[in-house]
Amino acid sequence: MKLMIISDTHGFYEPTKKAFEIFEKNKSDYMIILGDIVYHGPRNDINEYYEPKKIVDFLNKYANKIIAIKGNCDAEIDSMILNFPLVENSIIFIGNRKIFLTHGHVYNEHNMPLLNERDILIRGHFHIPLLLSQDGVYVASPGSIGVPKANSKPSYIIIDDYGLKIYTLDGEKIEELDF
Numbered sequence: 001m002k003l004m005i006i007s008d009t010h011g012f013y014e015p016t017k018k019a020f021e022i023f024e025k026n027k028s029d030y031m032i033i034l035g036d037i038v039y040h041g042p043r044n045d046i047n048e049y050y051e052p053k054k055i056v057d058f059l060n061k062y063a064n065k066i067i068a069i070k071g072n073c074d075a076e077i078d079s080m081i082l083n084f085p086l087v088e089n090s091i092i093f094i095g096n097r098k099i100f101l102t103h104g105h106v107y108n109e110h111n112m113p114l115l116n117e118r119d120i121l122i123r124g125h126f127h128i129p130l131l132l133s134q135d136g137v138y139v140a141s142p143g144s145i146g147v148p149k150a151n152s153k154p155s156y157i158i159i160d161d162y163g164l165k166i167y168t169l170d171g172e173k174i175e176e177l178d179f
Contacts, residue, residue: 001094002026005142005157007034007103007124010041010073011052012146015154018169019145020062026158031062034124034142035071035086035103038078044147056081067092071103071124089113095161095179109139120164122157129155129166131175138177140164 004023009016023031037059038052059066063083070079070086079086090101097120100113104125107113109132115121117136128150129143143155143166153168166174 001030002028002158002160003030003032003092003094004028005032005034005101005122005159006145007142008036008071008127008144008146009033009038009055010036010044010050010144010146011038011055012040012047012049013051013054013058014049015145015169016055017058019154019156020058022156022169023065028158029065031066032101032122033059033066033068034101034122035069036073036124036146037068037071037082037086039073039075041073041147049146059084067101069101069103069124072105094159097179099159104141109134112137122159128152129174131164131166131177138164140166140175140177142166145169 006019060083066084068086092099099120102123104123108123115137120138122140127144130141132139142157145154155168158165163178165176
């Protein structure tokens with residue numbers, strides 16, 4: 001199984017569309033979105049790519065391929081207009097690794113859920129791509145598709161049976177973890 005993971009689209013259509021073009025090209029099985037999907041958020045500037053209605057219509061076409069985590073900017077109305085559920089957190093397994101998926105505003109490297117050595121916490125929220133090891137547990141973040149911060153670029157994660165890789169939307173590899 002191959003999964004693509006993005007986060008923090010914040011209603012910015014063009015970079016989200018580009019991420020889904022990569023999703024199709026890479027023949028990923030599912031797209032995981034780690035929250036903050038539609039609303040730009042009170043701390044983020046709006047630019048010409050902020051098109052919340054357009055992003056909703058676009059994402060709804062992929063509803064059967066999306067696993068979505070609820071972010072701190074996702075509201076009840078978002079779950080009413082999106083054709084896929086927004087869950088607080090989720091756990092998946094790749095081989096013998098437990099992977100905890102969360103937005104990141106509650107669980108993150110500063111407040112870890114219960115995980116075993118070699119398990120992975122994947123979170124968004126901070127808008128910066130990340131891969132680190134903390135007490136034998138890996139913490140990864142795809143960064144942000146819509147509003148990257150700290151001079152990072154829009155980025156995403158590909159995870160499969162062989163490892164985890166973080167790339168920019170332009171195809172530059174940022175980090176890699178082999179399983």
